[in-house]
Amino acid sequence: MKQITPRSAFALKGLTAAVLGTLAFSVQAAEYEWTFQTSETSGEPQFELKKAWAENVNTMSDGRIEIEILPVNAVVQANQTLDAVQSGILQGHLTDPSYFSGRDPAFGMLGNLVGAWGDPLEFLEYMNHGGGEELYNELVNPYGVQLLGAAATGLESFPSKRPIRTVEDLEGLKVRAPEGMVYNIFEKAGAAPVNLPGSEVYTSLEKGVIDAADYTVFSTNHSQGLHSFANYPNYPGFHSLPMVAVSLNKEIWDGLPEDLQAILETSVDKLAYEMVFELKQLDLEAVAEARQDPDIELIDMSAEERAKFRNIAKEEWAAWAERSEMNQKIYDSVVEFLKARNLM
Numbered sequence: 001m002k003q004i005t006p007r008s009a010f011a012l013k014g015l016t017a018a019v020l021g022t023l024a025f026s027v028q029a030a031e032y033e034w035t036f037q038t039s040e041t042s043g044e045p046q047f048e049l050k051k052a053w054a055e056n057v058n059t060m061s062d063g064r065i066e067i068e069i070l071p072v073n074a075v076v077q078a079n080q081t082l083d084a085v086q087s088g089i090l091q092g093h094l095t096d097p098s099y100f101s102g103r104d105p106a107f108g109m110l111g112n113l114v115g116a117w118g119d120p121l122e123f124l125e126y127m128n129h130g131g132g133e134e135l136y137n138e139l140v141n142p143y144g145v146q147l148l149g150a151a152a153t154g155l156e157s158f159p160s161k162r163p164i165r166t167v168e169d170l171e172g173l174k175v176r177a178p179e180g181m182v183y184n185i186f187e188k189a190g191a192a193p194v195n196l197p198g199s200e201v202y203t204s205l206e207k208g209v210i211d212a213a214d215y216t217v218f219s220t221n222h223s224q225g226l227h228s229f230a231n232y233p234n235y236p237g238f239h240s241l242p243m244v245a246v247s248l249n250k251e252i253w254d255g256l257p258e259d260l261q262a263i264l265e266t267s268v269d270k271l272a273y274e275m276v277f278e279l280k281q282l283d284l285e286a287v288a289e290a291r292q293d294p295d296i297e298l299i300d301m302s303a304e305e306r307a308k309f310r311n312i313a314k315e316e317w318a319a320w321a322e323r324s325e326m327n328q329k330i331y332d333s334v335v336e337f338l339k340a341r342n343l344m
Contacts, residue, residue: 032065032252033068035090036091036093041198054069060266078197081095085247085248095244096245098178101180104139104324112182112240115309135326155240158239167312168190175212176196182239191212201226217283218233218287227290227293
């Protein structure tokens with residue numbers, strides 16, 4: 001064994017000091033330290049994907065940006081993050097804009113235009129190439145918020161305690177739905193919507209407070225045990241495909257150098273596609289498992305019934321368009337996009 005001489009020990013000590021100095025520098029190297037709140041509980045697949053996004057931003061920025069990702073309600077309630085980002089309590093959020101429909105119905109129009117999208121890639125194309133992101137920033141900039149980019153989960157499934165094979169089967173169904181357009185459309189379809197936070201879906205199904213839930217994707221519903229109580233899930237979903245708005249305080253955004261702005265925008269594009277395809281894979285695995293359970297029946301609503309539901313939704317889109325100039329802009333933009341691609 002080679003002995004460490006006093007001279008080599010001195011050199012080692014110097015090397016160690018240099019390494020420690022480098023580590024200390026790297027710990028302090030972040031130029032920007034931000035806190036973002038999400039709309040998921042800790043451990044959900046979407047929450048983990050958002051944490052991975054923050055790590056990717058740190059890597060892409062060479063450590064200049066460090067983002068802490070917090071679960072729903074960690075700092076403020078889900079419908080209060082818009083104000084929290086504006087005031088600087090939070091620096092950003094990753095959330096469904098529909099939570100802010102009480103502030104402006106346009107958040108519901110862009111956040112979750114119920115019945116509009118048959119696939120998340122249709123929605124992402126609209127946001128990136130159909131004018132959606134520009135309209136969203138026109139909406140949120142006055143609130144002191146800047147959209148970095150839009151992501152989407154995929155068509156949500158619809159866990160229900162009773163079979164929903166037709167639109168008529170929704171009659172009287174106590175369905176959890178967030179405030180805004182989702183709530184209104186289920187009401188027009190004959191259901192009895194109940195406005196509950198996502199964190200209360202499990203206990204509300206278990207106790208019979210609700211019969212069904214507009215909540216999230218199949219795999220998350222399955223992993224949380226919702227199908228133990230709501231064993232007639234509709235899959236693929238026929239209704240909801242919510243936006244995930246990744247947003248930053250506008251004052252911070254305006255003060256960033258162009259290279260970091262570009263990194264943030266590019267990072268959200270990566271998150272958007274990772275979220276779509278990773279959640280799709282998890283859904284396929286969960287569906288395969290659910291099909292092996294004799295107590296669970298997966299229901300795929302027919303094309304004719306989906307069209308009926310969409311027609312109800314389209315009437316509500318037009319009604320909401322009359323509520324404000326911004327709503328009309330969003331309505332006209334989406335309808336033009338859908339028609340141009342033979343999706344309407």
